[in-house]
Amino acid sequence: xxxxxxxxxxxxxxxxxxxxxxxxxxxxxxxxxxxxxxxxxxxxxxxxxxxxxxxxxxxxxxxxxxxxxxxxxxxxxxxxxxxxxxxxxxxxxxxxxxxxxxxxxxxxxxxxxxxxxxxxxxxxxxxxxxxxxxxxxxxxxxxxxxxxxxxxxxxxxxxxxxxxxxxxxxxxxxxxxxxxxxxxxxxxxxxxxxxxxxxxxxxxxxxxxxxxxxxxxxxxxxxxxxxxxxxxxxxxxxxxxxxxxxxxxxxxxxxxxxxxxxxxxxxxxxxxxxxxxxxxxxxxxxxxxxxxxxxxxxxxxxxxxxxxxxxxxxxxxxxxxxxxxxxxxxxxxxxxxxxxxxxxxxxxxxxxxxxxxxxxxxxxxxxxxxxxxxxxxxxxxxxxxxxxxxxxxxxxxxxxxxxxxxxxxxxxxxxxxxxxxxxxxxxxxxxxxxxxxxxxxxxxxxxxxxxxxxxxxxxxxxxxxxxxxxxxxxxxxxxxxxxxxxxxxxxxxxxxxxxxxxxxxxxxxxxxxxxxxxxxxxxxxxxxxxxxxxx
Numbered sequence: 001x002x003x004x005x006x007x008x009x010x011x012x013x014x015x016x017x018x019x020x021x022x023x024x025x026x027x028x029x030x031x032x033x034x035x036x037x038x039x040x041x042x043x044x045x046x047x048x049x050x051x052x053x054x055x056x057x058x059x060x061x062x063x064x065x066x067x068x069x070x071x072x073x074x075x076x077x078x079x080x081x082x083x084x085x086x087x088x089x090x091x092x093x094x095x096x097x098x099x100x101x102x103x104x105x106x107x108x109x110x111x112x113x114x115x116x117x118x119x120x121x122x123x124x125x126x127x128x129x130x131x132x133x134x135x136x137x138x139x140x141x142x143x144x145x146x147x148x149x150x151x152x153x154x155x156x157x158x159x160x161x162x163x164x165x166x167x168x169x170x171x172x173x174x175x176x177x178x179x180x181x182x183x184x185x186x187x188x189x190x191x192x193x194x195x196x197x198x199x200x201x202x203x204x205x206x207x208x209x210x211x212x213x214x215x216x217x218x219x220x221x222x223x224x225x226x227x228x229x230x231x232x233x234x235x236x237x238x239x240x241x242x243x244x245x246x247x248x249x250x251x252x253x254x255x256x257x258x259x260x261x262x263x264x265x266x267x268x269x270x271x272x273x274x275x276x277x278x279x280x281x282x283x284x285x286x287x288x289x290x291x292x293x294x295x296x297x298x299x300x301x302x303x304x305x306x307x308x309x310x311x312x313x314x315x316x317x318x319x320x321x322x323x324x325x326x327x328x329x330x331x332x333x334x335x336x337x338x339x340x341x342x343x344x345x346x347x348x349x350x351x352x353x354x355x356x357x358x359x360x361x362x363x364x365x366x367x368x369x370x371x372x373x374x375x376x377x378x379x380x381x382x383x384x385x386x387x388x389x390x391x392x393x394x395x396x397x398x399x400x401x402x403x404x405x406x407x408x409x410x411x412x413x414x415x416x417x418x419x420x421x422x423x424x425x426x427x428x429x430x431x432x433x434x435x436x437x438x439x440x441x442x443x444x445x446x447x448x449x450x451x452x453x454x455x456x457x458x459x460x461x462x463x464x465x466x467x468x469x470x471x472x473x474x475x476x477x478x479x480x481x482x483x484x485x486x487x488x489x490x491x492x493x494x495x496x497x498x499x500x501x502x503x504x505x506x507x508x509x510x511x512x513x514x515x516x517x518x519x520x521x522x523x524x525x526x527x528x529x530x531x532x533x534x535x
Contacts, residue, residue, distance in 0.1 A: 008032030009089065013461065014096040015453030016076060018185055019265060020067075020121060020287060021055040022046075023075035025083060026450040027093065030458050033477040037088050038447060039079045043071055046078070054287065054327075057118065063125040063365065063372070066118040069106045072181065073188050080251045090251065094465075095239065095258040096189065097457035099268035099449040100182025102203045105160040107175040108184075112192065115175040116168065120160045123288070123323055125365040125372040127159035130166065134158060137221035141304065147215040149208045151304030154365075154372050155323070156205035162222045178229045180204065182262050189259045191244030196231040198310035199263035199317070207233065209310045210298040236261050236312050237460050260460040263312035265449045266292055266319055270311060272452030273418045273444045274479035276471045278315075281414040283441075284448070285421035285429065288367075289325030289403045293318050293412045305368055306409050312456055313471045320406045323367040325399050326423055328376075332395050336388060344428045346389040347396055351531040352435065353496040356380040356523040357390050359398035360508055368406040369512065379507050380523050396428060400436045401504040407437070417441045418481070420448045430487040435497050438489045443482040451478065492531075499526040 008031040017024045021044070027037035041047070043055045050071045051058055057066050083090055103122040107115040120127070131152040135144050144151055152159055157180060165172045179187065180200045187193060202209035206218055212233075219226045234240075239258040242248075248255045262268070266284075269275075275282045275294055284290045295316045300308050311317040333343060362374035378394070385391075417439050423429045424443035434441045459474045502517065503526050509516025 010092060011458075012036065012089070012093045013454045013458040014093050015099065015268070015450045015455070015457060016079070016096065016185065017099040017265060017268065017448070017450035017453060018072050018076065018101065018181060019055075019449070020101050020123070023072070023079055024447060024450040025079040026447045026454050027083070027088060028451070028454045028458065028478060030474075035447065035451065035478070037083065037086065039082055041075050041079055043075065047071060047074060056121065061126070065121045065124040067104075067121060068117065069114060069119050069184055072185060076185060076188065080247075084251045091254045093253055093257050095260050095457040095461040096243065097260040097268075097453040097460070098182045098185045098189070098262040099265045099453040100180065100185060100200070100262070102180065102200060102264040102266060103155055103157050103160075104181040105157050105164070106179040106181065106184040107164065107171065108177045108179065109174040110176040116164060116171040119181070120163070122155045124160070125154045127154045127163045128372045130159035130162040134162060134218060134221050138217050142302075144218075145300060145302065145304050147208065147218055148205050149202065149210050149298065149300050149308040150205055151370065152205050153367060153370055155321075155367050156203060158205040158218060158222065161226065165223050172223075175229055177231065179231065180264070182264060183231060186240055186259055186262060189243055189247060190241045191246070193240045193259075194231045195240050195261070196233045197236045197261040197263055197312075198233060199236060199267040199312050201233045202309040203264055203307070206230070209308050209316060210300060234261065236263060236310070237314065237463060239460060239464060258461060258464075260457045262453055262456065264309075266290055267309065267312040267317060268449040268452035268456065269420060270294060270317060270452065271313070271455050271471070271475055272446060272448045272450070272479070273420050274475055275418065276313060276475050279412070279415070280418065281412060281416070282418045282420060283403070283433065285325060285419060285423035287325065287327050289322045289399065291320045291403065291407050291410065293410065295411070299411045301409060303409070305370070305406060312452075318410055318412070320403070320410055321367050322403050322406060323365060324361045324363050325403065326421070328361045328363055328395055328399060329423070332392065340426060343392055344426065346392040347428050349389050350393040352397075352493045353500045353526055353530040354390055354393045354397060355385070355530050356503070356527045357382075357385045357394050358500075358503060358507060359394035360504070360511065361395070361398045361402055369508075371512070377507065377511060379519065396432055397436070397500070400429075400432045401501060404436050404501065405504060405508065414439050419443045425485075427485070430485055434487040434489045435493055436501070438494070438497075440486065440488050442486040445480040445482050446478070495529050496526065496531065499529060
């Protein structure tokens with residue numbers, strides 16, 4: 001049975017999610033089995049002094065994506081200050097955990113100041129050359145996968161470190177500690193604990209999620225002094241210490257409140273959607289798109305397309321990430337002054353398959369497939385397709401097709417896909433995902449990664465203060481599926497969608513110089529079975 005040895009209101013747990021575009025705080029009541037506080041902050045809107053767009057510094061060169069880490073600290077302090085101004089008994093928060101955007105590099109000097117004033121983010125594509133240097137240094141792609149369980153990609157942390165060492169030698173010389181984002185927030189909350197945990201460590205492309213060790217060869221290829229700058233990797237099911245006394249006093253928190261190890265946003269989002277046992281698939285529809293599943297044993301993709309991580313519970317996480325998802329959709333709405341409802345109306349006027357019109361949504365490089373210099377491509381847009389409605393359907397289907405293209409490599413056959421992220425509330429997105437993946441989809445109500453962090457904090461605190469219980473006993477009471485939006489794939493469009501997937505394979509294969517079918521013939525085959533009206 002789920003843990004409930006004390007009355008409601010006596011044991012509260014908090015989760016912070018420090019994402020690319022904003023910060024969210026969730027507090028749960030373990031005894032009452034409910035979320036009792038939610039607060040969200042958007043950097044662009046709520047912290048305008050930092051001058052960001054979508055959480056990223058404006059005016060950077062193409063392919064560069066960076067933020068000032070001090071903005072994240074201000075965001076965390078702001079939501080904790082707002083918590084202090086609420087009626088919630090925050091002194092009953094027993095533990096707090098942090099979920100953070102993965103891969104971003106934060107460098108501190110020996111005096112705990114930023115050695116580099118900004119942090120390269122997960123969607124920074126400026127380190128492609130460094131990826132090539134590292135891969136060549138260890139003997140090629142296969143050798144790199146053997147070393148760290150993944151290929152080197154610009155999104156990962158290793159190439160960001162090498163880029164700093166090569167192009168910013170003064171900053172490199174000053175750097176004493178290299179963190180990823182959630183470790184930096186932990187450092188702030190604990191008053192200086194220098195630590196890392198396996199989930200985010202496996203996303204650095206320096207640490208192998210299967211062997212649980214840093215790669216001496218990759219570390220040496222960057223710099224012999226790198227090892228001293230890396231925090232120790234400890235277990236994920238532990239607390240790092242207590243909240244810093246000055247922060248406890250400032251925000252009215254119990255000085256005994258612990259800060260648990262936390263993890264990356266993908267690991268915490270898995271917990272927040274109930275993805276804590278093998279066989280469950282979570283798809284997150286955010287600025288980027290991800291699909292992940294928990295495994296008992298690591299899956300090391302021989303092509304390196306599917307990322308191999310540790311999860312936040314001692315298991316393994318197989319994860320697909322595409323860089324482009326809600327970004328294209330949001331920009332389309334902005335450019336054409338569309339509401340979500342109007343977009344759905346326009347899409348409904350065009351049949352599935354879009355009569356052979358296709359958008360490949362590689363707007364600014366792509367992570368899966370690994371194409372940092374990729375650009376978007378439209379295909380099959382005849383004169384009748386130049387109106388807004390076909391473009392809307394192309395954006396919707398293109399993003400879902402791109403996500404599914406990578407998903408096919410994952411070592412799981414999904415019986416159900418759980419959707420999270422703002423777009424999971426859209427009937428058009430749910431229906432298209434169900435049709436393209438040929439799988440039932442159901443949105444998960446709740447707060448995703450922030451909820452997952454709060455649940456992780458509860459799970460760790462129980463183990464340290466009362467008794468260790470299975471993670472699902474803590475998680476299941478808080479995960480609620482939106483059955484009203486459960487969507488099943490439609491048999492009447494199955495052949496159309498299958499031919500559309502073949503068209504996407506043909507177009508993207510030819511773009512990448514791979515052996516692939518003739519896209520024009522694939523388009524003709526699709527149009528031969530396309531519905532003559534919206535379905």
